[in-house]
Every structure is written in structure tokens, then in C-alpha cells.
Amino acid sequence: MTEESPQTTATPVCYRHPDRGTYVTCVRCDRPICPDCMNPASVGFQCPECVREGRRTTIPARTVFGGNLSGEQGTVTRALIGINIAAWLLTVVAAVLTSEVSVRELGRFVIFGGVTGVTDWGAAVPAYSYFGGATGGIAAGEFWRLFTADFLHYGLIHLAFNMYALWILGRECERLLGRGRFLALYLFAGVGGSVAVYLFSPLNEASAGASASIFGLLGAMFFFLRRLRADPRGLVFLIILNFSLSFVVANISIWGHIGGFVVGAAVGALMAYLPAGPNRARLQLIGLVGVGVALTVLIALRTAAFGIL
Known part of the structure; x- marks a missing residue:
């Protein structure tokens, strides 16, 4: 052995x-x-x-429009809803703490909203004009309003309708685009709505709400469906219905909806139809920069008309 x-x-x-x-x-x-x-x-x-x-x-999996698959979780949509809700709560709390709203008026204010210090600071207002001169608003250099207006709402009903629409449309757009591209679409559409308000709305008229971004998602979704060769007729009916309500229901920013829709459709078309390949992300970024430059030029021209620039 x-x-x-x-x-x-x-x-x-x-x-x-x-x-x-x-x-x-x-x-x-x-x-x-x-x-x-x-x-x-x-x-x-x-x-x-x-x-x-x-x-x-390993080449990471991508959506049909070049985004990563992380958008399937709807993280950005949830975060945007959370930010909108937090901004609304801030409006209510600030109004109560500063005695802008009495206890007797609080219930009605929560449901239907009203002008407060927060909304007065952040809403898209072309200009607070007295005797023909711009003393406040976007024309006076308060350009943050172009961005903040998209996150402020007048009351719980206003907030609830917009957040429901964002929940439905946002998750689908985020799934198709991925997180980064979806966030860019949302923000560009929101700013586009505020720019349209700045260009065409009456000087002292305030506009706020996420509806500009939501109309932008509708415009983008039309091109997504066309690119995917899906039937867009149901979406077209929804777009027509929402625009009809914009002209019928009182206190709705028509120009904000139109601006958000146009800019969202433009960004959606860029995302959907730029050619696939290794340069697609770069081309999409260049396209977004082009949209940003166009909006900046419109803002500058409108501000110059007020004699600020």
C-alpha cells in the first residue's frame, strides 16, 4: 500500500x-x-x-430611443410627483404661518387654492406692470419663474388632476426614454410652457402648474407611438379633448398648455427620430441644446421689448 x-x-x-x-x-x-x-x-x-x-x-441593454432600462422603475416620475406635492404643502404651510389664510378659510384654500406669497414668488408672470412700466415678473429679471412655475399648484384639485396625469403618462415616457432623457423632456416642456406665457399672456396674469409638462408628454408620446408604428388615434382624441377643455374651463393657462405641447413634441421628435447608433446620444444632446438656445433667444427678444436688455 x-x-x-x-x-x-x-x-x-x-x-x-x-x-x-x-x-x-x-x-x-x-x-x-x-x-x-x-x-x-x-x-x-x-x-x-x-x-x-x-x-x-458587455453592451448594456437600451430602449428603442437610446435610454437605459432603469426607466422601467418609474423613479423619476415618482420623484417629480413627490416634489410637486412637497411644493404644494409648502404653499399651504407658508400661507398659514404668515396668516395669509385664516382658519375659517383654510378648508376652501386647501381644495381650491389661491394666490399666496409662495405662488406670487414662483408663478410665471410676464410682468407686474404699473403705469406701463415693468416692476416685477419675468420681464424684470425674475427668470426663475420660468422654472418654478411648473412645480406650483393652486389647490388640491389642481394638484390631483396634474399628478394623476403625470403618473399615467410619466411612467410610460420614462420607460421608453430612460431616466435622464425623460427628465429632460419634462423640464424642457415645463419651461416651454412658461416661455409661451411670457410671450403671449397678459402682463399681470400669473400661471402655475405641471400641466405644461404634461401637455409636453402628450406631444412627445404622439411621436413615440408613430415611431413604434402603434395606433395614435386614442392619444390624438385625448389631446383634442384636453385642448378643448383648455379653451372652455375658466382660469386655465392656454398659452402654457400650447407652449408645453409644442416644446414637448419637438423634444419627443428628436428622441424618436434621430438615427440609432453610437452617436445617437450625442445627437440627442445637440438637439436639446438647440431647443434650449431657441427658447433663450425668445426670452431675450421678449425681455428686450420691455426695455430691460
Whole structure:
């Protein structure tokens, strides 16, 4: 009877931790790995180095419009809804703390809203004009209103309608575009609505609400459906219905809806129809910059007409 040598009976050790014995090997490089180095694979386990190498060489999955698949979780849509709700709560709390709203008026204010210090500060107002001169508003250099107006609402009913629409449309657009592209679409459409208000609305008229961005999502979705060769007739009916309500229901910013829709449709067309390939992301970014430049020029021309620039 012969004795086995130590070399034939020794337990293999992890190549990263020589003090740990193991009988498990990486399915890619066949090196021994301990439990701390095991990464589950479709079959067996892989070592950390092979996992890193696989990530470098694997092309990540993309949506049809070039975004990553993270948008399927609807994270940005949820975050935007949260921001809108938080801004509305801030409006209510600030109005109560500053005695702008009495306890007797609070119930009606919560439901239907009203002008407060917060909305007065952040709504899209072309100009607070007295005796023909611009003393406040966008024309007086308060350009933050072009952005903040999209996150302020007049009352719970106003907020609820917009957030419901954002929940339905936002998740679908985010799924198709991915997080970053969807956020760009939402913000550009919102600013586009405020720019239209600045260009065409009466000077002292205030406008606020996420409806500009929501109309932008409607405009973009039309091009998404066309690009995917899906039937857009149901969406077209919804667009016509919403625009009809804009002209019928009182206290609705028509120009905000039109501006958001036009800019959202433009951004959606860029995302949908720019050619696929390694340069698509760069081309989409250039297109967004072009839209931003066009909006900036319109803002500058309108402000110059007031004699501010």
C-alpha cells in the first residue's frame, strides 16, 4: 500500500485569499474562489475579476430611443410627483404661518387654492406692470419663474388632476426614454410652457402648474407611438379633448398648455427620430441644446421689448 503525497491531497485555496480552502472554481477562468469571492452567474459562480471584465465588454441593454432600462422603475416620475406635492404643502404651510389664510378659510384654500406669497414668488408672470412700466415678473429679471412655475399648484384639485396625469403618462415616457432623457423632456416642456406665457399672456396674469409638462408628454408620446408604428388615434382624441377643455374651463393657462405641447413634441421628435447608433446620444444632446438656445433667444427678444436688455 502506497502513501499519497501532500501535493495530491492538499485542498485548493482561493486565488485571492490563500488562507481559505475551497473546491469551487470560477466558471470563466477556472480559478478557485472562496464564498467571499463568489458572484452568482447563470451557471455556477464567477470571480470578481471576471465579473468586472464582463461588465466592460458587455453592451448594456437600451430602449428603442437610446435610454437605459432603469426607466422601467418609474423613479423619476415618482420623484417629480413627490416634489410637486412637497411644493404644494409648502404653499399651504407658508400661507398659514404668515396668516395669509385664516382658519375659517383654510378648508376652501386647501381644495381650491389661491394666490399666496409662495405662488406670487414662483408663478410665471410676464410682468407686474404699473403705469406701463415693468416692476416685477419675468420681464424684470425674475427668470426663475420660468422654472418654478411648473412645480406650483393652486389647490388640491389642481394638484390631483396634474399628478394623476403625470403618473399615467410619466411612467410610460420614462420607460421608453430612460431616466435622464425623460427628465429632460419634462423640464424642457415645463419651461416651454412658461416661455409661451411670457410671450403671449397678459402682463399681470400669473400661471402655475405641471400641466405644461404634461401637455409636453402628450406631444412627445404622439411621436413615440408613430415611431413604434402603434395606433395614435386614442392619444390624438385625448389631446383634442384636453385642448378643448383648455379653451372652455375658466382660469386655465392656454398659452402654457400650447407652449408645453409644442416644446414637448419637438423634444419627443428628436428622441424618436434621430438615427440609432453610437452617436445617437450625442445627437440627442445637440438637439436639446438647440431647443434650449431657441427658447433663450425668445426670452431675450421678449425681455428686450420691455426695455430691460
